[in-house]
Amino acid sequence: MAREQLTVLTEQMFYILLVLKDEMYGLEIANSVKELTAGRITLAPGTLYALLGRFENDGYIDRVYRDSNRKVYKISEKGEKLLDDEVLRLEKMLVDYESRRS
């Protein structure tokens, strides 16, 4: 059975893809997300590696090779599109919210 394509991202998914605009490995991703969100989002190791595996299988991130003993990742074109779609969705939600509130 084909895996269901992602349409809505969780906060963790969103930030992992966002920081992967630069090449990073697991620990760098976790630290980067923590820094970017001022500690609001911390990624549990199990969750991070499970998501990286899923993103890689679905083609949202690519593995790049650096001279290290770790798997290094970078967002792919498909991942960029997913991230952009998510931002559009959030913007639309915000517009809807503002229109209701005013």
Add this chain to the structure above:
Amino acid sequence: MFAIHFLNIANREYTLKILREKQDAGYVLKAVKAGLIFTFEKSDEKYDYTIHAITGSVMKTISKGDIEDFNEMAKSAGWTAVNKGHVVVYRKPMGALSENIFDSVEEEKTVASKFVKGSIYNLIIPGIISIFSLFTNSLNLMDINTQGADFIFHLFLALAMLLNTVFVSCNLIFNWKFLNVNKTLPDDEIKYFDSKNLVFFNSILLPLAIIFMIVSIVALFSRITKSEYIVNIVLAMFTPLVFGLIAGSVLGNFILTNAKYSKKKKVIISLLALIIVLMMSNFIVFSMIF
């Protein structure tokens, strides 16, 4: 002290129970070697333990660097890794604050289920090879011309393959049961097992199969070099050692560190076990050599 125990994620609860019982008896886990040998040290410190599959696939390799990363992240969440591998035992000082290794049970369940599924695929090929080898070696044993080092080679290889087949079969059944039970549970619930029988089989069968394999290799070497006395010497040395190791492991696991036994009872049980081990090993050595 040490205990031989196959580290299996599906049977997590029983492994945790063993660690708690050892702790009650004053022993803390020091290391897990090759996912099989648990070493303990005497200590007054108390720890909470947890065990997790850290990757959803045993088929894909996870680099040493990734495991180190994972464990470093777990450390910042309050959990220190005792071993490095696909299945990791973590510990933290008892009662210390910590965060979970997974953000949700659903994610933990996904990873554990994928890992167990991968383990099933990984077990099938060794299982088929074991059955095939058991069959061919048994046929050779029935041949009247199979004698001396030849006989010992086929006998020990057949025994090793028989044990390996049972080991693989009980793990296959157990992993399959884990998948089926968890499939029926809601997404946010996970059930690990606490099968004492599986632990017992895994603690005995795999190490014994490995040792039998070694003996059969020695016999093969002896057959090639045509010097059968090597086999006799190895048998005389190996057999008591094998039984001693097994008895030590079983005693370590189930009796010596169990807080409910008094000191007097432990001494009596140990002595009885020692006598039985010596009698059995001597009987086997003499019946094989003469």
